[in-house]
Amino acid sequence: MAVQPEGAPCWADAMFGDVEAAKSFYGDVLGWTFGESSSEYGNYTQAFANGKAVAAVVPPMPGQEGPAQWCLYLASRDAAATASRIREAGGEVVMEPMQVGDYGTMCLARDPSGVVFGVWQAGAHEGFGAMAEPGAYCWAEVFTREPGKSDAFFPRVFPYKAKQMEDDGVDFRLFDLGDRTVLGRMAMGDDFPPEVPPYINVYFTVPDCDAAVARATERGGVLRFGPMDTPFGRFAALSDPQGASFSVIDITTTEGEMPKITDVA
Incomplete structure (x- = not known):
C-alpha cells in the first residue's frame, strides 16, 4: 500500500x-x-x-x-x-x-x-500492507476519561476535522482527513474499572466475529463486550491472555441505520 x-x-x-x-x-x-x-x-x-x-x-x-x-x-x-x-x-x-x-x-x-x-x-517500511481485509487492521478508537483534552489535542497535532455522534447515551467523536474518517474517540464511563488506563483500541478484520471470539476465548482470551451488530459491522472487544485489549469486526455483517453525525466547529 x-x-x-x-x-x-x-x-x-x-x-x-x-x-x-x-x-x-x-x-x-x-x-x-x-x-x-x-x-x-x-x-x-x-x-x-x-x-x-x-x-x-x-x-x-x-x-x-x-x-x-x-x-x-x-x-x-x-x-x-x-x-x-x-x-x-x-x-x-x-x-x-x-x-x-x-x-x-x-x-x-x-x-x-x-x-x-x-x-x-x-522509509522503506510504508506501514500496513493491507487494511480492512481478513486478519488486517480496520479501525481504531481513542478511549479516554478526559475527552475534552483528547479532542483539543489531536486536531492540533494532525490535520483532523472533528465530527460528533448525536447520541445521548454515548460520547463519541470522529476525526476525518479530507473525506475519510480515520479515527474515533470514545469517552470512558463508569463501566470501565478505575484501574483500566486510557488507551487506543485497535480493531482487526475477521470473516466471522463469533467464530473469532470462540477461538479467542478457547485460547484464554477474555470477552469484554459483544458480539454486537452495528451499521459498521458485527464486532466484539477482547483481551488476549497477556492482557492486551483489541477488537475484532466482521465488516460484511451490518445492521441498523447509520447514526447522525454533526460537524464540530
Missing part, C-alpha cells in the same frame, strides 16, 4: 512478555503468520495476513517490562516536526524520534489524557 497521509493510522505493534504465546494466540484467532524475528531491532517480528504485513510483535527491552498492549502509529511526513507539535499541544514525547535503519523514523507519545500512541515517518 502507499504511504498514508499525515495523521492516518499506518501501523500497529504490541510488546509481549511471551512473544511465542502471542504468536500462537493471534495466529489462531486472526490467521496470522510470522516472519523471522530481527535480532538487530530487539527481535521485532512482523505478522502477515495472506502474505501482507499487518502488524508486529516484540519482546520488552530490558527495564521496559510492563503490561502488554497494542500501540497504534499515526503517519507523519516529519517525525521531529510532529514531536514538536505534540509538546506544543500539551502532550508528552515518551520516546524521541529515532531512525530505525532505512525502514523509517518512529517516536512514542502520550496525549494530555494519558493515551499512548506512536508516530511513524515511513
